[in-house]
Amino acid sequence: MFNIFKRKLKEVQSDLVKPQENEPLVEEKKSLFSRFKEGLSKTKEKLARALAEVIEVDRLITQADLEELEESLILSDLGVETTFALLEPIKRDLSLGKNITSKELKNRLREGLLNLLVDPTRPFPPQGNPATLFFLGVNGVGKTTTIAKLAKNFKDGGYKVLMVAGDTFRAGAIEQLQRWGERVGVPVYAQKEGTDPASVIYQGLDKAIKEGFELVLIDTAGRLHTKYNLMEELKKMVRVIEKFIPQEGYENILVLDANTGQNAISQAESFFKAIPIHSVILTKMDGTAKGGVAFAISHKFKLPIRFIGLGEKPEDLLPFDKESFVKAILPE
Numbered sequence: 001m002f003n004i005f006k007r008k009l010k011e012v013q014s015d016l017v018k019p020q021e022n023e024p025l026v027e028e029k030k031s032l033f034s035r036f037k038e039g040l041s042k043t044k045e046k047l048a049r050a051l052a053e054v055i056e057v058d059r060l061i062t063q064a065d066l067e068e069l070e071e072s073l074i075l076s077d078l079g080v081e082t083t084f085a086l087l088e089p090i091k092r093d094l095s096l097g098k099n100i101t102s103k104e105l106k107n108r109l110r111e112g113l114l115n116l117l118v119d120p121t122r123p124f125p126p127q128g129n130p131a132t133l134f135f136l137g138v139n140g141v142g143k144t145t146t147i148a149k150l151a152k153n154f155k156d157g158g159y160k161v162l163m164v165a166g167d168t169f170r171a172g173a174i175e176q177l178q179r180w181g182e183r184v185g186v187p188v189y190a191q192k193e194g195t196d197p198a199s200v201i202y203q204g205l206d207k208a209i210k211e212g213f214e215l216v217l218i219d220t221a222g223r224l225h226t227k228y229n230l231m232e233e234l235k236k237m238v239r240v241i242e243k244f245i246p247q248e249g250y251e252n253i254l255v256l257d258a259n260t261g262q263n264a265i266s267q268a269e270s271f272f273k274a275i276p277i278h279s280v281i282l283t284k285m286d287g288t289a290k291g292g293v294a295f296a297i298s299h300k301f302k303l304p305i306r307f308i309g310l311g312e313k314p315e316d317l318l319p320f321d322k323e324s325f326v327k328a329i330l331p332e
Contacts, residue, residue: 032321036328039310039318043291044329050076051109055102066091077261077292082299086112110330116295117322120304122278125154125215128249130162130208132216132241136234136275137255138267139222142283142309144173146255147217148180149314150307154215155186162213164204165190166197166237169221177219184314197221197233198240205244231274238275251278253306256297258282261290268301277301283309286316291329 037044050072054065066087073083090108094100100108125131133150137143147163155161163186167173174190181188189204201218208216220237221230241250254277256264271277280298285291285308298305305320 032318033324033327035310035318036321036324039286039308039316040291040325040328042287042289043285046076046289047292047329051106055106058101058103061090061094061100061102061105063091063094066094073292077290077296079262079265079293079296079300082116082296085299086116086295106330110326113295113326113330114322116299117325118298118302118304119322120279120306122248122251124251124279124306125159126249126251128245130205130213130216130245132205132218132245132250134218134220134238134241134250134252135255136220136252136271137222139170141222141255141257143222143255144176144180144219146281146283146307146309146317147219148177148184148186149309149317151181151186151217152184152314153317155184159215160213161186161215161217162204162208162211163188164201164216164218166200166204166218167221168193168195168197168200173219173221198236201237201240202243205241209244231270234271234274252276253279253281254303255281255283256293258285258290258293258308259288261288261293262296264293265296265300268297268303272301277303279304279306281305281307281309281317286310294325 051069054061054069070083070087073086074080078086086109089112090100090105125133135143135147144167151161151163163177163181165174165177165188167177168191171193174193178188178190189200189207191200191203197220204218205216207213218237218241220234238252252275254268254271256267258264260267268277268280280303282294282297282305294305294308297303307317308320308325310316310318
């Protein structure tokens with residue numbers, strides 16, 4: 001998994017530049033592509049239907065073809081804004097009288113889709129002491145499960161990990177995270193249900209610093225993105241984090257369910273208004289044909305996608321690689 005969970009990440013990456021040691025990275029790329037190809041089959045089928053009429057036979061593309069493709073891509077969960085950004089350069093060239101074959105169109109679509117996906121610019125995990133990951137999202141997106149999977153993967157990679165049960169609102173949420181903690185062998189800091197979540201985060205981070213934890217993962221209550229008071233509560237939690245951790249030392253991660261398609265855009269917009277979002281995790285990608293929303297989210301909000309969920313097990317939460325992703329879903 002690209003050594004993302006290994007503590008000596010810099011040393012590993014340094015070693016990988018040596019010609020004689022490039023093969024492991026190539027094998028990891030191949031393995032990740034295979035997992036993407038298998039897990040994203042529904043999205044690929046939907047995108048294939050959208051492109052079939054245009055790129056199935058090698059011929060010259062017309063404006064009518066692009067209009068048809070535009071409509072199909074919008075309906076394939078790329079959305080209006082992202083589809084326009086993808087096709088506008090091609091439309092412009094065609095209007096200037098340039099000949100574009102369907103084969104060339106496919107190549108340009110591949111390049112365009114890659115460009116829509118934003119590359120991370122921040123180290124991951126962030127360079128905090130401890131590094132802190134703050135998770136947010138609406139109810140039912142798989143946030144708590146995702147946190148537990150990441151905690152296990154980082155623990156297996158050598159990190160001393162603490163999970164903090166910041167969801168004190170939902171009945172059973174604390175117990176759910178504690179059960180996951182027992183299952184994956186990662187301690188959980190929690191207080192009783194109904195406690196101010198900002199207080200839980202304060203004491204959890206205080207514990208992490210005193211006891212030498214290297215990585216803290218904070219769960220929060222799933223909240224309707226339309227509820228003002230709940231969004232204000234998020235701001236308070238972030239202010240508490242910033243009392244302990246500098247901005248470069250923590251990352252706010254928005255967890256989205258890929259099944260919601262374009263509704264994920266409105267969720268992201270509301271959370272963005274409340275606090276800075278640094279990255280996204282897309283869950284349940286294996287069970288949906290709406291994986292095209294990854295392009296819309298990354299492009300519209302200029303956010304990197306850190307991981308995608310392609311199954312129930314911890315090893316099914318995979319680090320996102322845009323080359324493997326585009327290759328896996330673009331019809332051959």
